[in-house]
Amino acid sequence: METVTLKIFRYDPDKDNVPYYKDYEVPVEGTLLNALLYIKDNLDPTLSFRAFCRSEVCGSCAVRVNGKTKLACKTPMRELYEIWKGKPLKVEPLNHMKVIKDLVTDIDEPVEKMKTLMPWLVPDPSVVPSDPMHESIIYPEEMELYKDQIHCMLCFSCYSACEAVEDNERYRGPFAFSRAYRFQVDRRDIETAKDRRIRYAISGGLWSCVQCQKCLHVCPKGVKPAEDIQNLRRRSIRKGFTDKPGAKKLKHYVDWIYATGQINRLYLPAEVYGDSEAVEVLKSAYKSMGAEVWEVPKPVKGLLKFRDTYLEVLSKSEEKAMNIDFSHVREIDRLVSDFFKADVCTILDRALSKSYESKGLVDRLKSLLGGN
Numbered sequence: 001m002e003t004v005t006l007k008i009f010r011y012d013p014d015k016d017n018v019p020y021y022k023d024y025e026v027p028v029e030g031t032l033l034n035a036l037l038y039i040k041d042n043l044d045p046t047l048s049f050r051a052f053c054r055s056e057v058c059g060s061c062a063v064r065v066n067g068k069t070k071l072a073c074k075t076p077m078r079e080l081y082e083i084w085k086g087k088p089l090k091v092e093p094l095n096h097m098k099v100i101k102d103l104v105t106d107i108d109e110p111v112e113k114m115k116t117l118m119p120w121l122v123p124d125p126s127v128v129p130s131d132p133m134h135e136s137i138i139y140p141e142e143m144e145l146y147k148d149q150i151h152c153m154l155c156f157s158c159y160s161a162c163e164a165v166e167d168n169e170r171y172r173g174p175f176a177f178s179r180a181y182r183f184q185v186d187r188r189d190i191e192t193a194k195d196r197r198i199r200y201a202i203s204g205g206l207w208s209c210v211q212c213q214k215c216l217h218v219c220p221k222g223v224k225p226a227e228d229i230q231n232l233r234r235r236s237i238r239k240g241f242t243d244k245p246g247a248k249k250l251k252h253y254v255d256w257i258y259a260t261g262q263i264n265r266l267y268l269p270a271e272v273y274g275d276s277e278a279v280e281v282l283k284s285a286y287k288s289m290g291a292e293v294w295e296v297p298k299p300v301k302g303l304l305k306f307r308d309t310y311l312e313v314l315s316k317s318e319e320k321a322m323n324i325d326f327s328h329v330r331e332i333d334r335l336v337s338d339f340f341k342a343d344v345c346t347i348l349d350r351a352l353s354k355s356y357e358s359k360g361l362v363d364r365l366k367s368l369l370g371g372n
């Protein structure tokens with residue numbers, strides 16, 4: 001029988017001063033959960049792990065294998081064997097959670113964090129009938145809006161993999177934002193609850209997500225917390241919550257990249273954190289490093305095409321929350337023209353006249369942004 005070594009994390013806080021790893025030889029067949037059950041039944045009954053449904057429903061069997069989060073009942077041993085070429089497989093409990101014993105972690109903290117985002121329906125009486133004998137209908141097109149999020153089974157794989165949780169223990173966690181989002185787009189939820197939920201999401205770290213996308217890759221149910229977080233951010237901006245550094249940073253990126261093709265690394269801290277002294281500090285720091293210092297970045301090649309594509313997308317999109325602030329772009333364009341003694345359209349027109357034939361766009365930009 002073909003076998004492989006599972007190097008399993010062992011820790012009993014009542015007996016052990018520190019965790020240790022113990023090796024078990026298991027058959028390369030069935031799932032990782034089968035292998036853990038094999039150890040429990042045949043080799044070591046003291047091993048603790050969680051599992052219940054054995055069919056990817058309850059979410060209780062998630063562990064880490066060689067650092068990657070896996071649902072034990074969904075992961076074939078053959079696959080692990082082949083990926084790691086027969087080498088020992090280190091099996092550990094989920095990250096960012098207190099270990100109760102061996103592979104069993106304490107889920108209370110992430111669940112309590114999730115509850116702070118109000119992941120439940122607050123019925124709008126004008127939409128939801130007060131008489132329980134009358135149905136509150138959900139139409140198929142409404143269901144489309146949260147058909148993925150409702151499959152979250154609280155396996156905490158995304159929480160374990162999350163970079164933002166790693167950085168900030170107050171960060172609520174990917175699944176928590178997906179669950180909040182699910183109610184944020186529910187027509188039956190009252191508007192005042194949506195406002196509160198956005199406030200709670202912001203104080204729970206909505207802008208701390210670094211968009212590493214790990215949550216999206218590890219989720220066994222196809223939930224996409226990274227996307228839900230982006231959508232919650234859009235909704236927060238649309239509701240006027242624009243005073244947070246994350247929202248200001250986004251605005252800086254959108255405005256400056258739209259206007260010039262790059263961020264203004266000198267003015268970013270001043271625009272985001274209101275720290276005007278940082279401009280001079282950064283200026284001398286960049287100089288001392290021999291780096292170029294731009295008061296205003298020169299518009300990059302390809303920007304005209306980028307603006308064209310952006311306007312195209314924007315004109316089709318129903319999502320207006322990320323709209324460019326054209327008055328701000330006009331202001332940046334004015335800075336560019338003061339600095340380079342020519343307006344953006346002329347600079348770009350000159351730079352790109354050979355490679356990009358869109359004279360119509362230059363006129364369109366001129367009418368939108370000003371310039372001669």
Ligand code: SF4
Nearest residue numbers: 162209210212213215
């Ligand atoms: S995309 Fe955001 S929420 Fe998802 S794992 Fe990365 S930091 Fe965490």
Ligand code: SF4
Nearest residue numbers: 152153155156158219
């Ligand atoms: S979002 Fe996916 S990975 Fe995260 S807890 Fe829910 S099911 Fe698990």
Ligand code: FES
Nearest residue numbers: 052054058059073
């Ligand atoms: S045992 Fe339920 S999801 Fe694995």
